[in-house]
Amino acid sequence: MNSYSTNDKALETAEVPAVQILNGRGEYSMALGVLPSWWRPLARLHPWYRRGAKDVKTLAGIAIMAVKNRLAMEAELGSGGRVDLLAKLRSARDSEGKEMGREELTAEALTLLIAGSDTTS
Numbered sequence: 001m002n003s004y005s006t007n008d009k010a011l012e013t014a015e016v017p018a019v020q021i022l023n024g025r026g027e028y029s030m031a032l033g034v035l036p037s038w039w040r041p042l043a044r045l046h047p048w049y050r051r052g053a054k055d056v057k058t059l060a061g062i063a064i065m066a067v068k069n070r071l072a073m074e075a076e077l078g079s080g081g082r083v084d085l086l087a088k089l090r091s092a093r094d095s096e097g098k099e100m101g102r103e104e105l106t107a108e109a110l111t112l113l114i115a116g117s118d119t120t121s
Contacts, residue, residue: 018062028049028055031049032049059113063107063109063113066109067086067102067109071102089105089108090105
């Protein structure tokens with residue numbers, strides 16, 4: 001994920017309809033998944049599929065910004081004893097003793113967003 005910025009310039013923020021984005025992503029993924037692979041490039045030209053692809057990117061952006069903001073808050077204020085899934089993931093180590101990187105944390109956050117919305121739909 002090359003969406004992470006290394007400089008601290010001001011970021012533009014936007015409000016997004018989260019439920020609509022999650023639903024659009026789900027419908028897009030399911031509809032695209034049932035098409036034969038040779039149809040998919042053609043289907044992506046249709047306006048409905050283009051909107052679904054935008055929802056996928058927007059949802060990824062939500063996860064990227066949530067993790068980035070949380071890591072920045074921890075760096076500034078410390079973890080403060082906060083115990084949630086992201087804190088648990090931050091404390092996890094692999095077989096070599098390395099912690100998860102920002103991209104791995106973002107992928108896990110995105111998975112949790114999608115899984116949580118799919119199980120409560």
